[in-house]
Amino acid sequence: MRTVRALSPLLRRAGGRDARITTALACTAFAVVTALALSVAGGLLAFQARAAEPVPSGGHVFGYLYVSLAWTALALLVVPLITLGGAAARLGVSRRDARLSALRLIGVTPREVVGLTLVETAWQGLVGAVAGCVLYVLLIPFWTLFVFQDRPFTFGELWVGPLVLAGALVVIPLLAAGSGAVSLRQVVVSPLGVSRRVRAPGLRAVRVLVAGVLMIGFIVVSIAMRSFGAVAIGVLLGSFGAAFLALNAIGPWVLRQFGGRRLRAARTPEQLLAARRLLDDPKAAWRVVGGLGLAGFVAGALAVVPVLAAAQAERDATSEIIGHDLTTGGLLTLSLTFVVAAVSAGITQAASVLDRRREYALQHLAGLPSDLLDRVRRREVLGPLVLVSVGSAALALVMLSPLFGLLALRSMTGPLLLVGCLALGCVLVLAATEASRPLLRSVLADTVVRAD
Amino acid sequence: MTTTPLAGPDRLTARGLVKRFGPTTALAGVDVTLRPGESLSVMGPSGSGKSTLLHCLAGILQPDAGSVVLQPASGAPLDLGSLGERRRSLVRRQHFGFVFQFGQLLSELTALENVALPSMLLGATRADAELTASGWLSRLGLDGMGDRRPGELSGGQAQRVAVARALVTRPAVVFADEPTGALDQATGYDVMRLLTETTRAAGASLVVVTHDADVAAWCERRITVRDGLVVDEARRAGGAATVPAGAGTSVHGSADPR
Known part of the structure; x- marks a missing residue:
């Protein structure tokens, strides 16, 4: 001590x-x-x-x-x-x-x-x-x-x-x-x-099974709930929790499959490197985009709110207020999630540059073009980002369809809001990862990578 | 093994190299020439300027004065001093290979992919690049290791992968900076033997920076740098032999190559 x-x-x-x-x-x-x-x-x-x-x-x-x-x-x-x-x-x-x-x-x-x-x-x-x-x-x-x-x-x-x-x-x-x-x-x-990097242990397909059971459970519960009305809101929130668990269980596995597919299809150095980096640690990639997955899920659920609010507003003023507040609160939560995910992504990229500083600097000395690493970073972040945010929003629409029917598609406001939010969030995350660019440049400018 | 005759114009010519870092003069007017297929060791104590010399010869650093001219196997000579960073980076990819002390392999790629990467950067398709890479891995005794990641290789295996990576693009010159610095003596001996033999067989020139006389003994010519100047130059007796004089005939049996 x-x-x-x-x-x-x-x-x-x-x-x-x-x-x-x-x-x-x-x-x-x-x-x-x-x-x-x-x-x-x-x-x-x-x-x-x-x-x-x-x-x-x-x-x-x-x-x-x-x-x-x-x-x-x-x-x-x-x-x-x-x-x-x-x-x-x-x-x-x-x-x-x-x-x-x-x-x-x-x-x-x-x-x-x-x-x-x-x-x-x-x-x-x-x-x-x-x-x-x-x-x-x-x-x-x-x-x-x-x-x-x-x-x-x-x-x-x-x-x-x-x-x-x-x-x-x-x-x-x-x-x-x-x-x-x-x-x-x-x-x-x-x-x-000597901190050695070895292959990350495989993610077992049992995750998909768990996720499948949880999702079907959610759909069954929500169909059953329709007959009981709003009293079971606690159960519904619990099911929401189950849906999130399902997303968390399936997320890294999906990213791993996605990475494997991209590795096989890779033709250029940046495609190869981005796919390998995703496969290297799908759980870490999920930690960055997982928050967005959850936010995308909420956004998908919220896509029905404007329709519900419009339907309710015809009846009374209180419903109108609640509808408005649900939309505001949901968008606020979504925006905060995006900000947090963006900062996370930026920090994770910075840490990854520092972790690999020696190999990056030496590769650069050997003639690896520095803009290749920029392209790899964008590819590495954007792929999972789009996959996860769009995928989870779509999942939310599917899982919530027993509750709301096809309400979400009846008005364009909700889906437009959803697409807008997701696009903005993706841009925000990409911008945050660009923040590691000066750090990468300073690492690459270092020619004295040997102790003496 | 065929030996490449030391003929034709110089592969690399450096004249009057001066490099300063603030008040410190790392190189104070150095002349170096390198013949095609020749191996040269650069010796000197820590801080003597030998790594700076390697960086200037390889177009990594721009000298404050003097010139470095590369004569590729085909095409016009290239004055590295007149090129911008982007062009020099391209010259390094196209004409040079590098072997560093350790840690130059990308940890997320397999050994095969690490060796294939330089060819892919020069425009080869992935399938072609991996086929060529696989051939180099087996030449360096790494059959069956292609799927391993750098973290799953021993130090000696990783250096052999690095040698394959350096040679895969058939460079004009291979630069090695303390290539055995992180290895035990027997493994270092093995790596130096493979490095000199395969470089020579590929027709490339070799520059090895080291402070270890045993490592330097593998090269045909040796220069010694002290305080930024070449203070000594020697050619090994026996010319282009691939094993240093006095070294044991068994690669694995001798702990001391001298």
Whole structure:
């Protein structure tokens, strides 16, 4: 412990430009996670407060419906947010292999090496969390622009209070350290720093079976539910959860099949490299686009909302408000998911450039054109992105068809909204991955890839 | 094995190379010539400028003064100093092969794909590139290893894949930077033997940067660099033999090639 205490401040200051870039990226990611998590928590608290109010007029009757919907949005965002936190922690760990194995050589024990890494990652988490709290406060005026239950939120409603803020400052660093510990277990830091890449274990087809059962279960439950009406909303939400589990089970498997197909069809170097990189770790690829898969699923479900809202609005004003709020809330959740997925994708790309820095630099010395790596990156991200977002939106339309029939296709507003959102999200993610371009250029400009 | 006669114009000619990094002068006026099919070792202690010399000869770095001219097997001579980064990158792909100390293979590709990649970058179809690559892998004793990933190869196997990758495009010159630096002595001996033999059989010239006299002994000619200048030049007795004088006849049996 004494070694950890003595060395950690030194390590924090050590490291060159790369270390500064990765630290900045990791802190940014933790800040985004903190700010968005606090914003969503603020929204949840606001709906809870509104639900607890005495009922003066129509809009509040459905207070608890809003609370459960806010919980749903929170649940939807938890997975991508944790993914982003994990990506940031992995990035934090990735550049430390070399330094840490040097420490092993001078006699620091493995336990102390792990301790040092966790202290560093937690420190980044803390810096990010502080920045995230500031960002959250700056974002509140923006959130007050949104109208729910026929009135905009106030600053006071969205303010989570000092206790929750303090909680974030504790929880985010702990989560960061936890994710760091998990990734350190994967990168075995031996005294000689040999972290070997081997073939990822195969993904078994049993995933498809599990996913199939869950999806059919959902369809059966929702057909049965139609006769029971809205009382079974809890069951429905549970089935939604099952559908997400199904997506998560099937996602990496589908990406693996997709990668295999593309590998066989690959003709050019960039097609070959992009397919191999996807096959190398389909689970990692899924972690990046998986959030979008879930968002696409929600977007698909939401495509029916404008039709439902229009149908209901003919009857009463409350239904109109709920329809409006469902659309707003859904779009908001979708946008947040896209932002988080985009930051995740950017961070993951940066980590991947740093992980492969030596082989990239040496390939470049041997004449590999640098724009080839740009093309590989775009191909690597875009393929799974389009597959997953379009695929999951289509899946949602199919799975929800027993509930809503072909309502979604009756009006063009919903599908257009869906296509627009997905296209915008894909562009956002691509733009975020381009952020790793300067890092790649600096890695390729490095001709001194040998120690002496 | 056929030996290529050392005839015709010089393959690579460097004159008056000067390279500075800030206040440090890495090369202070170096002249080097390389004949077709010739092997040259560049020796020197750490920081002597030998890697900078290799980078300038290979068109990776632009010298501050002096010139590097490549005479390809066919076509007009190329003055590397007058070319932009994009053109030099193309020259490196087309005319040069590289073997580094370790870690130059792309970890997501198989051994076969790693060797096929340079040909694909030059426009070969994947099927043709993989067929040629497979031939090189078996020439280097790597039959059945084509499907393995770099992480699943031993250090010596990975270097042999790197040698195959360097030679697959039939380059004019192969540059090797401490090619055995990460290997034990017996494996290093094996890799140097394969590197010199196959390079020579392919008719390519070879430049090996090393601080190890045993490694340098594999090359026909040796220059020693110190403080950015060539301070010594020697030609190995016995000319173009493929095994250094005094080396044991058994590749695996001798731990010490000297």
